[in-house]
Amino acid sequence: MPPVAESALDVKGDFPIFARRFDGRPLVYLDSGSTSQKPKVVIDALAGHLRNHNANVHRGVYALAQEADAAYDSARSRVAAFTGAQPETTIFTKNVTEAINLVAYAWGRANVGPGDAVLITQMEHHANIVPWQVLCRERGAELRYLEVDERGELSLEQLDVELARGDVRLVAVTHVSNVLGTIVPVAEIAARARAAGAVSLVDGAQAVPHMAVDVEAIGADFYAWTGHKALGPMGIGVLHGRREILERMEPFLTGGDMISSVDFQSATWNELPYKFEAGTPPVAEAVGLGAAVEYLGRLGMDRVRAHERALTGYMLERLEDVPGLRVAGAPEAEARGGLASFTIEGMHPHDIAELADRGGVCIRAGHHCAQPLMSCLGVSATARASIGVYNEPGDVDALVDTLLAGREVFGL
Amino acid sequence: MPPVAESALDVKGDFPIFARRFDGRPLVYLDSGSTSQKPKVVIDALAGHLRNHNANVHRGVYALAQEADAAYDSARSRVAAFTGAQPETTIFTKNVTEAINLVAYAWGRANVGPGDAVLITQMEHHANIVPWQVLCRERGAELRYLEVDERGELSLEQLDVELARGDVRLVAVTHVSNVLGTIVPVAEIAARARAAGAVSLVDGAQAVPHMAVDVEAIGADFYAWTGHKALGPMGIGVLHGRREILERMEPFLTGGDMISSVDFQSATWNELPYKFEAGTPPVAEAVGLGAAVEYLGRLGMDRVRAHERALTGYMLERLEDVPGLRVAGAPEAEARGGLASFTIEGMHPHDIAELADRGGVCIRAGHHCAQPLMSCLGVSATARASIGVYNEPGDVDALVDTLLAGREVFGL
Amino acid sequence: MDDLYRDYILDHYKQPRNFGELDPHDLEAMEHNPLCGDELGVHIRVKDDRIEDLRFHGHGCAISQASASIASEELIGMELEQVGKLGADWMIELLGIPVSATRRKCALLNLKVVRSAVTGDHAWPA
Amino acid sequence: MDDLYRDYILDHYKQPRNFGELDPHDLEAMEHNPLCGDELGVHIRVKDDRIEDLRFHGHGCAISQASASIASEELIGMELEQVGKLGADWMIELLGIPVSATRRKCALLNLKVVRSAVTGDHAWPA
Numbered sequence A, B: 001m002p003p004v005a006e007s008a009l010d011v012k013g014d015f016p017i018f019a020r021r022f023d024g025r026p027l028v029y030l031d032s033g034s035t036s037q038k039p040k041v042v043i044d045a046l047a048g049h050l051r052n053h054n055a056n057v058h059r060g061v062y063a064l065a066q067e068a069d070a071a072y073d074s075a076r077s078r079v080a081a082f083t084g085a086q087p088e089t090t091i092f093t094k095n096v097t098e099a100i101n102l103v104a105y106a107w108g109r110a111n112v113g114p115g116d117a118v119l120i121t122q123m124e125h126h127a128n129i130v131p132w133q134v135l136c137r138e139r140g141a142e143l144r145y146l147e148v149d150e151r152g153e154l155s156l157e158q159l160d161v162e163l164a165r166g167d168v169r170l171v172a173v174t175h176v177s178n179v180l181g182t183i184v185p186v187a188e189i190a191a192r193a194r195a196a197g198a199v200s201l202v203d204g205a206q207a208v209p210h211m212a213v214d215v216e217a218i219g220a221d222f223y224a225w226t227g228h229k230a231l232g233p234m235g236i237g238v239l240h241g242r243r244e245i246l247e248r249m250e251p252f253l254t255g256g257d258m259i260s261s262v263d264f265q266s267a268t269w270n271e272l273p274y275k276f277e278a279g280t281p282p283v284a285e286a287v288g289l290g291a292a293v294e295y296l297g298r299l300g301m302d303r304v305r306a307h308e309r310a311l312t313g314y315m316l317e318r319l320e321d322v323p324g325l326r327v328a329g330a331p332e333a334e335a336r337g338g339l340a341s342f343t344i345e346g347m348h349p350h351d352i353a354e355l356a357d358r359g360g361v362c363i364r365a366g367h368h369c370a371q372p373l374m375s376c377l378g379v380s381a382t383a384r385a386s387i388g389v390y391n392e393p394g395d396v397d398a399l400v401d402t403l404l405a406g407r408e409v410f411g412l
Numbered sequence C, D: 001m002d003d004l005y006r007d008y009i010l011d012h013y014k015q016p017r018n019f020g021e022l023d024p025h026d027l028e029a030m031e032h033n034p035l036c037g038d039e040l041g042v043h044i045r046v047k048d049d050r051i052e053d054l055r056f057h058g059h060g061c062a063i064s065q066a067s068a069s070i071a072s073e074e075l076i077g078m079e080l081e082q083v084g085k086l087g088a089d090w091m092i093e094l095l096g097i098p099v100s101a102t103r104r105k106c107a108l109l110n111l112k113v114v115r116s117a118v119t120g121d122h123a124w125p126a
Ligand SMILES: Cc1ncc(COP(=O)(O)O)c(C=O)c1O
Pocket: A256, A278, A279, A280, A281, B033, B034, B095, B096, B097, B098, B125, B127, B128, B174, B176, B177, B178, B203, B205, B206, B226, B228, B369
């Protein structure tokens, strides 16, 4: 019955948390869309850095500081290489939210004005909505939305119509929807935006951990993602930017390390990427993220995707066994990342998640930081099961069992 | 010869990094002003969280997520209690630099306008200079400086004169200078600022790890500090703010978790402190910082200060043994935090630090992110030795030995 | 039997008491749970400084709906002054099930909206 | 003997060659090392597309001063076109000591300022 083939990964043992038991039951973690669990190599890299190589970066003359510098630099190089980017245009932030805010403040305030428009989609995460609302309100610009259809897809025709209006300065889209799972054709969107003279930003939070991502090939001007969803630590995010744009931009956060020189009334800026990294960066977290992408690279992102796609297909199939359950978005695993948002007639998503937890199954319930999309779907919340490299068909079976048991508790 | 008394702490063994050897020599770490080393309890708390309790915070219904929530909340409570603050007005940022930028953007842009002034001091770190330069340029306000005298001290008379001009909206001062070591009378400054209708911000980066700090007693409107200098992880900083001001402020970073509700064109904000924490926070880092302040609390901040003051006195005394060496700032340990910035006639600070490293002694050389102060001191750089809880008189002796040996290399 | 989803909880969830609209009404409010986006509204008719009648409307999870339903039976007839003083404990005790930190807001949403209608205070009951 | 602080390095540091001002001069530039704030300037006199004469000024650590002093002896007489092509390796080899990643900018500051004067390129030599 499980769909597993050569593509199947068997890596749960690499993740210490799965040794835990909850009321004697193993952990069934189906909330990787929210945050991923961490392999031992990542925890060890992070802790090992603190134990053996901790110093501040960028300035220390002594050997220990040079180790810290080398660790931080090499983490950046690995992270950049993992996504096909250059180290100098790979900026570490604290999360993808900060990365998008960086663009909204430092690029947006200088480049979006009255009469201009920012174009996003109905399926964005709040992190890719609210910064643009704030920017547009401040600058007298308009925030417009591309619609999402029944299958969770965008219309490139609508994109063309919007771009043809000639006022769009920025197109900001998610790479993979955190609610619908939709894989968005971001390279095509970035190309059309560019042809229309608009800058593009892709929110890759749900893409980078789950499929091979080549930011060079995608060709967006900005590509942002977040470490903690990619097997890395919390406290670190990534912004890849196009060099010419980053060079023309004023900095965002200011202070130490991002300057070239400071006098009483003015300062000049450091070179890329440091111009955008003010203050002491999360060095051990960068080292941890470096270990995470190295681990993913060793697994092979194509295998990761194949594994998760197969498992998603299995999940979509198995969820059909639950009466009254409806999955939002496209029905084929091929068209989506490794997640399924669903509702069950007669049960609120919070109760679904609570009852799943009775069986040791972790799923998420709520608006998933996508309230505008929820209103399009006509619900206030959904339950969501999302997959990581460590999941197995048995996890899906456990989910379905708890859903069926939950229905019984509710007398359905 | 060593000055040690009952106050002496003997805790090097709590810090795993001191088990390392460099070319067979133990690590003599005198760069805690740059970043502190981490006790085992902090590294274990951080790694243990990732190993056993990792989940995203704020929303998860399942047991694991509730553990993560509880860990994050209790870290915030501990951190707030450590500095005499309330959890709801204790905001986690990525470092003190972000904390100050948060105030500059979110409070400053709404409250500082043409004709207004921001008042800082000549001994600020770039993190407490450049954000105000940017704000004042953008808003057409003036950035003015309180002078620092020979002893590294400010003049409260000059403060009164400046405040009497009636245009000062904000007074932003360091609590302890990272170059001169000066302990600034911040409570007095905050009180005078308030009496003059100005808001006050204190940069406590160099104070919190080294002495008992009670932000309630200090009474500043904002008090910011940084985890990595306080035995905690990198990637986490703290902003304490006055509730009424935080409540009136618009948010800074926007996105998930900081909203109450989002529709297509606008959003409303979450309650404090979440309104200022956009996106996934550094949960394990908060847990690590919680363990750090618990560790410091167990040592007792008065003992920490006594230990460091005694050691600073010893260091100031021993540095007199080095011909040509001049220490900047006040000569008494009583008046300063645990650090000494110095120059040696005939040797550049970079060379001093490089030669210190030959003896396994880590000190810092450069402008210490305080170029305006450097220009006041008439130098481009100094060497700086700075103390942490784990230092011992033998570390100071090792420093003096390497300085003397360095002079010989230079034929002095 | 399930700790949380007791029979009476599910019963109140499935057949909530005092749900609907109340027109005319003297007081009203609408509040939402930021965790899930659920909204709950209330209409209140006042007589002699007491809640003469009350109706909730909106949707939510079993905990929030059952809380509202159970509370409604206590609230009708209560003095407005007393309503203003009701705290979280009152609601949690009334509900009679162990509510986790995460679900607390679900259980307290109805009290929040009632207090908001009566006192204008939008804070979560403490 | 110390790896880094060889006799000839210290000699160049203490008695730097070609230090001072050069007036009149044809080209000049000033650059600084962001790590320590040290500044180094250069004056260059040009004849027949070559550096006829050159003087550095400013202060810095032993590595940056010795590099400037040692390089000055090679740069005088060099074709401008060739100067524009000089890379980091040239300087590091000329210096003849192992330079750590941190101190690299100290060693390359003089080449940066000379290239800046000759080509207008403010980048660090790669
Ligand atoms: C006084 C002072 N303020 C601010 C900072 C900046 O701290 P961070 O880099 O953690 O933001 C430092 C340390 O570098 C400091 O010493």
